[in-house]
Amino acid sequence: MNFTLRQVSYLVAVAEHGTLAAAAAALHVSPSAISVALDELDRALGVQLTLRRRAHGVRLTPAGRAAATRGRRLLRDAGELATSVGGSGEVAGVVSVGCYPTLAPAVVAPWIAALRERHPRTRVEFVEDDQDRLQRRLLDGELDLAVLYDHGLSSGLDTERIAANVPYLLVARDHPHAGVGPVDLRVVADEPMVLLDLPPSSDHALAVCRELGVTPRIEHRTRSPEMVRALVGQGLGWSVLAQAAPDPSTTVARVPLDREPPPLPVVAAWSRAITRSPVVRAMLDARP
Structure with missing residues (x-):
């Protein structure tokens, strides 16, 4: 492997924040450091990942979008590895969860508490969004899980029923x-x-x-x-x-x-194309 996790993290930050300046502010580095890292990543992968024009900000190429999606998974796996090397066998790491806004207070809040009680070394990052965008983010690998209504879901998702609202x-x-x-x-x-x-x-x-x-x-x-x-x-x-x-x-x-x-069924959903990590499986098992 002739690229670094730092370079990958800079690409993902640019994809999420849209400009070099915003990504640099989020990472507490200079825009020039990100620009150099992106150039290095282009050479390492042999493909142009971004289009950078001074007056128009940064756009990801199709290859860049694909690399950012895979890079998010790589960074999550690396973070999970880093937090679980103590040899205790304890589940640790970060799980990214999306939730339909009206379901978050009743479902996600107690679920996070249940997971942390069982596995103190885990952490949940969650976002609220509408159903269509949450599905796209699951399929793109930006989210590990999402809590959705079982209504018009993509065939690329697997689901587990967790509730039903009347x-x-x-x-x-x-x-x-x-x-x-x-x-x-x-x-x-x-x-x-x-x-x-x-x-x-x-x-x-x-x-x-x-x-x-x-x-x-x-x-x-x-x-x-x-x-x-x-x-x-x-x-x-x-x-x-x-x-x-x-x-x-x-x-x-x-x-x-x-x-x-x-009743309107509520489900936990995940991408069928992505293998669930130990921390994702632990969260599913911890559902109250």
Whole structure:
């Protein structure tokens, strides 16, 4: 091997930050040091990995994008090796986890705690993103695992079911149907709806409405679950959500539906093309 992990880490940093200056700031080195390392990596691999023009920043070539993807895996494997050479057999290393935003508080937070309790020398780096981007990042090798809804997933992913969320009606705390037992969704059919406009949640919520005979009058759309709760809490509409975590808000109320739609399965997903490392397997085993 005629290249170094340092050179690979500089390429990955440029891919993630987009410019030499931003990558240099993140790594606490000079832009010129990164530029020299990239030139050395080009010569070592015999291919041009980046296009660097002063007025246009840095772009990765197709070979550069492929090298950055493989480089991320190489750096994670090297980090895991470095933290596990003590000979104790203890699982150690970093696992990169992506999560659909509405699932993170209920699923990922307790999962990280369970993993750290079993394996103190592990560390979880997690990101929240929409379902499509998380799938792409899994397939590109940027993430080890992702927590997703089992809806429209790529055939290149393997999955393990970890939960199932039941949809419910969300209304303001002072709504006439707050605190009432299961209700027919049609009781709010004439009122405006606040839609969590973040697929697949939006697709599922609208499918629930159709199944229960309601054509919603969507007044507000937002990609933020917190904004959904804020708008509903102000009496500006109702919503259909499927989050499992208890809602700490005192301004909204959850009301079960009398015709309960099928649960929406939640899965842990990983790329079928990438072998799971010991720390990834340990995280799957540690799921609470």
